[in-house]
Amino acid sequence: MTLTVRDMLDFESLYESELIAGVKGLQKEVTGIMVMEAPDIESWGNLGQVCLTSFFALKNLSSTETEDFFIKANTIGIAAFIVKLDRLVQLIPEHFIEECNRNQIPLIKIQKETKYETIILNVMETLINKNKVLLDHYNVISNQFTNMALREPRLKDILSFLEDLIPNPVSFLKNSSIVYKSTNLELGDFRVIESTMLSKKRYTNFEYQRQVVIHSHLPTKQYSQLLVDVPSLGTDGYRLIIHELNQKTTEEDFMAIENTVSFLQMELLKMYALQQQNLSHRNEIINDLLYRRYQTEEELLEILNFLHFGKKDMFHIVIFDQSVENNSKKEKWEDSESIVKNLSNYVTIYWKKFVSLVKKDRIIFIICDSDSDRVFNEKITAAIHSFTSLTYYSHFSFNTGISNKSNVFDLPLAYKQANNILKILKQTNEKHKIVSYKDLGVIQLFLETKNIDDLTKFVPDKILEIQKNNPELNKTLRVFLDHNQNFKTTAEELFIHPKTAKYRIERLIKLANINFENPEELLQINIGLRLLEFINKTL
Template identity: 25%
Template sequence: MVKKNAGRHIQPLTMREIMRLPSLKGSNVIAGISGLDHGVTNAMIIEGPDVEKWAKPGLVLITSFFALEPLGEDDRRGFFQKLQEIDIAGIIYKPGRLVSDAIDTYLAICDRAGIAVIQMDSSITYEAVLMDVMGTVIDANFSLLNTFYDIHRKTIKLAVEQPSIHEITVRLKAQTGYDITYFDRTGNVRISTDPKRNRFESIRFEEFYYPHYQGFHYFNARIMHESGDEEDAIALLVTLQSGAPSYVIVHKPPAEVSEIDRMVIENYASLMLMELLKQEAIDQELFSRNNMVVHDLLQNRYSSHDEIDDAVRKLSIDAHRHYQVMLLRVAITDSSRSNQTHDLFSTFSRRIKQLYKNAVFSESGDRIAFLRNHTSRSVGFDRAAVTGVLSDMQADPALAPFTYLIALSDSTDRYSIEKIYGQVMGINRLFDADHLANRCISYGELGIFKFLIEAGDLSYLATYVDPRLQQLERDNPEGFKTLALLCECNGDFNETARRLYVHPKTIHYRVNRIRERYGIDVHDSNDMAQILMAGKLAYLLESC
């Protein structure tokens, strides 16, 4: 399809071009010839030196310099210095009113500063020049406004059709001639007008700014493709209410994209944002509904098998006999970003849904639980795939730094989901974030520790704890905690000291004192087993 806006740029009126206006016929450049291509946005007659109060970039000053006559030499130089700093377009000079011979000095300063000075015919009035310049500027702006209106009208017409993201990228390409890719960084979703372009390995964003016509954050996107080729492209940041970053990537270097093309791109990016926000609202409503249904399934809030059948049917997880629960708990390690837990869960859940279409989830506080429906031949959630997703997330600087614990249940039928949810919640209670990080544990791996989870009355189990350890916990809670953590760390004194923020010698001292007073020896395998069990039980009792 032929590009409709190819080669169309917004051509600003320049100092060179205003010399062709009727009122400036016969004018000539008397200084600053290097500044003739400066763009003109406005014009004003000046008879006062306080230029910093009213001048703007692109302004043409129409003057006789008479207002500078009372000023000293330093103030006159300061006046031209201000003009250079403001970046005016140039000066139209009308001769005849200067008493002094300072004009040569003015022209020399303008030459050095690159400020174009055009000398007009002294018989022409200021008003005639002003009307010519401003009339041309207004005509150019009117043409620009018409172009914008035409682009906006076409975009609104497309919006009525409620297009998909793919349709928007196709229409945008038709308008600009450039390939377009929509990139959802959180979910790693890529929709492109050229399938080859969305198979990139990495992308690096560096923000830059345009002086005009910018309604989005713009980035120079450095894209590395699977082939090893690199390309520069423009990327517009499209931020949803959830804060998830998405980008509209225009596969063209920034310097080669015209201003009118940017108008088109901005309009279509706004349309894409509108459609994404609509979809996000639908997804949020669906999430809230499904979140409650999943939560009720996990907690066994349904009173009959028929209600459970109806719930799994609503969630579209009723195709197979078996169900498995996976629980993810995260701990953000940067306190300044502690409010970004939902961002982590949003990223994780999107990627898990890409791996397992028949999985639903329920989010609560610092954990999120997934329920998957699978066949008897399926292995359920794949440990390597799940931890791979989390490792990729930990390597992403856009996400808050975190540690995690993954708990995997056994498999069961739909009427016993509460039981396997209890398994992952038991693992969650059994291992705190300080003692276990970045681990994936299945219920089947717990071995003897299962009885701590499955026991109904934990306080009754406390009667089986070695009396020496019961006494130690009453007399010296800090010493009891030290022994329990040392056993968790497989007898590593240095790691235990690091976690307790003390010196290793302090750990040795505590262990020796406890052995002398209570007869508990961490080097004895029987005592170590007793300490491990007592420590786990104490932690479970605290968390209940």
């Protein structure tokens, strides 16, 4: 159905024409025709256009300018030049012929008696008839797809329908390498030899590429494929492949493919909407479990059954917090679907029963397991390290909080434990930390308080007094105790002179009557200093 330059030479108006250059471009498609009046071809030239000319507009161009003109014509996709010699230009310059051959643009010479109007009428009449046939064919195809939509077809039905229309085998790929559906599964296994993007046509809305491949079950011959990406929501990528085993894809075939891609896009949107609805319902169920939003044991059993958990199962809650700095835009939680999927792949290595939930900058996993806290921590750490070893996530910053082992009734407490860990890590500006609740040690005793002001009663009065009047002394004391009462390392961390550090400690001894030989007193001071830091960063 495509009009080519070779077809055009069969027009009655071109019977006496002569092809003098560009024989390799005879298969170029013709989409229009016009009279060339100026050399600025980039301003008026179009893909598939035939140019009628006497070459008078190019007469005064230098050889460099002429070469540039034909390069631009080739880049634009000019289909052919039809030249008529007259009293203004009586001879086609030899370098014009050379440039047409080099750029594979057919150069056709016509007789002086041949009228431009006759050629233009032949071309436009053919194109108009061709477009009418294509439009009629498009309407027929569109109506067929509309009728099929009313029957709520499966993806396989849509692909089978397209295969009948083309006819060529087709495949539908999910995530580039996995054959999701196909009318011939063997064709999904192939090796690409070369790939080329196709120029966009007037009647195509999607991007196409053609590639040469070798199929594993047909290793002795190369075959052609037409590929088009199917737009969709979510992180999954979909691609339709036309295996051109029987014939090259025609214009009529493209009409069918365009309708198919649009139809598949709508089906994928419906599937995505349903998935999001189911996910929203599932997230609500998980929240009911975490916040104990059930009134009876029957309601609890319904929740557990929906999540495929049992009443006697034991759990750990793991929360990943991305609200730390230095994450690039492409690695934000907007990509949470992909992150959950990849994390889940590594969690699955160790545990089969778990659910996940995304909340703003956090991803929550409720993992059913029979491991001790120590063994669980080792496994989840290994899973996290495997995840961060992926190139895409290698610089991804997040903290991880791990609860104690819990039964189903204490999940709200386990959830609070994991959140408290992340709260402390955020307040202390920690990054890339994996911390379990038991790692907090004595701090666990103070995290259950409902009022942060209650923590001050665990801070020795003399520490509170020093904090009020000389807070830098408490900071020095904290660093001094952390470094086993070493003046030199204390001074290095605080960027002060060792004598200054020693002076401050002596002053503390005088003000607070601290006995650094008493381990019980030092324990109370250590705990007090840490609680004080926690209180100050929380308020």
